[in-house]
């Protein structure tokens with residue numbers, strides 16, 4: 001492991017060890033730290049699982065150099081996998097529902113991946129099905145399948161969580177993170193709860209997503225513009241373990257959007273909608289701690305900003321809420 005201060009031989013060695021930056025807009029006595037995952041070479045948190053899953057799959061012999069990996073993805077995982085696949089001698093095919101950002105799809109292609117679109121209305125389930133169909137037609141092909149692959153969670157347990165705990169000398173009282181596959185939150189939560197079972201864990205989803213149903217909240221399903229987090233069908237999200245979370249906070253698109261714009265204007269963070277939602281939820285937790293409403297082992301809240309807003313400029317992310325398209 002390098003510190004980023006030393007020269008390295010491969011871009012893969014620059015993945016991880018991202019900065020942890022204190023937010024300026026929380027209660028003054030309860031610091032909130034955000035881990036800036038756009039500092040990874042593929043500019044998102046998914047570089048971590050791209051490298052981790054492929055290295056483990058090569059070690060296990062699920063696929064060998066010269067083979068192909070095929071992944072259903074909203075984009076960031078495709079980019080992370082494409083960065084790693086190229087360096088590890090693998091070809092990559094990505095099955096992406098049409099609605100996801102053009103920038104992400106272009107980047108997957110630039111990194112040498114092949115992009116296949118599925119209709120937006122068929123959802124992620126169809127993309128997953130199509131990836132498996134393609135894999136069965138090819139020799140030496142494997143589907144990492146981030147939605148059900150325990151290596152996704154393990155990457156964050158082994159890498160992301162220890163980085164956070166090391167940076168804060170273990171003083172982490174609450175972990176707040178958006179859930180798409182839920183690999184990020186589950187990996188960090190599992191690690192955090194091993195350090196202290198009283199750590200407060202909050203999952204974040206957009207309003208319209210139905211993760212909340214898993215902890216007995218009756219969520220109204222609907223469309224949302226926030227990209228990368230949430231689910232319409234919890235059967236797909238096999239990694240999410242309701243036992244590890246205390247709360248699932250549903251953030252309206254409008255609040256996530258106002259916050260991502262504020263984060264840029266006031267704090268210099270060029271982050272996207274899932275970070276906006278995470279920031280709103282993290283501030284809510286910090287305020288509850290500050291009000292004495294929540295007991296935590298340390299009065300420090302940690303969240304993650306998964307990617308960069310530059311990836312969504314074509315969707316009008318910095319325009320008005322109405323002009324921002326999903």
Ligand code: PMP
Pocket residue numbers: 074076077178179180181182183184185227228229272274275306307
């Ligand atoms: N934010 C963005 C922009 C993402 O692409 C993702 C991954 N889908 C997440 C948050 C959530 O990460 P995870 O899949 O680990 O829950």
